[in-house]
Amino acid sequence: MENYDLVIIGGGPAGLAAAISAKDNGIDNILIIERDKELGGILNQCIHNGFGLHTFKEELTGPEYASRYIDMALERKIPYKLNTMVMDISEDKTVTAMNHEDGMFEIKAKAIILAMGCRERSRGALNIPGYRPAGIYSAGTAQRLVNMEGYMPGKEVVILGSGDIGLIMARRMTLEGAKVKVVAELMPYSGGLKRNIVQCLNDFDIPLKLSHTVVDIEGKERVKAVTIAQVGPDRKPIPGTEERYTCDTLLLSCGLIPENELSRGAGVKMSPVTSGPIVNESLETNIEGVFACGNVLHVHDLVDYVSQEAATAGKNAAAYIKGERSNSGEKEIPITCEGGVRYTVPSSLRPALMDEKLTVRFRVGDVYKGKALCLYYNDKLILKKKRPVMAPGEMEQLDLKKEDLLNTPDLSKVTIRIEEA
């Protein structure tokens, strides 16, 4: 069995940034395992611009952003295996994988970074009534077909769900000559970024119908029409509000789910809110030496933040491998979320093991206008940050300072909550 200091599962933005950071922190014996035929992950099909504003102060396309990280990994001669599928991770950090050249093989790792990303919620998970004809795609599948393989999935399109990929595909399909008739969103607010509503829908006069869902799909061989209806506050369709759209294609952009089959198999504890691993300040799971970052941990809006988070995971994995982290039973302080904050990543912290600053990321459960984000150590208010608008589709973050945490006597909990401004 081959031995590695660090095995990284996934060669997308999270895996690449984690590998580069681990290497720069003194770890040489690294292996990235990627199931696709190239590094870069989902960025390769995200041909729109807007990536990297924070990291590179430029607006890059997805492949351009990916290539910068791929180049950094190649410069550092970080080993990777493509076309390789990880089948299992065991609790003692043995990774079982397979590919065409090596067949099935096992490798032993001192540390593992989970960077498998996420997948789209499928029709089966949405319980949409109607027939099951051809012409129903997840927005990401359509994106891959159009942008990488050069196929148009259809000519007349209805989109269910206003996630960013759906909005981006509304514009993309329009530019390629399709007619996008409507975007229906179950919730009373959009799931995507405001900028995408403007530049992908408003620019092309594509209507967005909030509080609407698909109630029927017609067509036996191919989609012929889709009926949408308004929903009430209980999210149930309101009879009499049905509108029928003839179309040949239905795209689904109804949320992303972290892909954690491998993590679960290894015995990693999951958060029911994020569907990702529960991690501490080092982005380490309940299994010592197993770290997580990127969309496998929680779904991000911005790749820049994925890269930052992954660099933190890589640095902490390096410290773990080098035995630099004292594991002297430091008490884990829980980070609790209240008043509309749905979760935080990380969900606990040990101030002594933190960097000078810890970025805590989270989402809110509803649209909040003119409120404030409040940070408490025990019951003491540390920070009150006014936020004109907060929405579930846009991730929030607060920076916690190590010094403040260490200076709080008898620190037993950290709380983040939404309050009146």
Add this chain to the structure above:
Amino acid sequence: MVKELTCINCPLGCSLTVTLEGDKVTEVKGNTCPRGEAYAKKEVTNPTRIVTSTVRVAGGTKEMINVKTEKDIPKGLIFDVAGALKGVTVSAPVAIGDIILKDVCGTGVNIIAAGNVPLR
């Protein structure tokens, strides 16, 4: 006249309030960075966009190469630019920054490659 806009420069998506006197912008409020002000001024007078798309590649490791306008182009020309890319095929290898189409639709802006496709 007062116009409400959402800045599209970055994912913050600041809500902008632009005050116009005739065609002249007299005030921009709500932006949190200089980009927002520049966007607001442009958006109410001469709105522009970066256009991204794909063209076919012959002899490469991939079927398609993604491309973009080197700079932003007038919003009204988005469909013309997309149309100009129909039927364009380039030969591998193609690298980021390679010019795919010069001066697209008389905008003075080049279409450049925004991805890499090595030779097969």
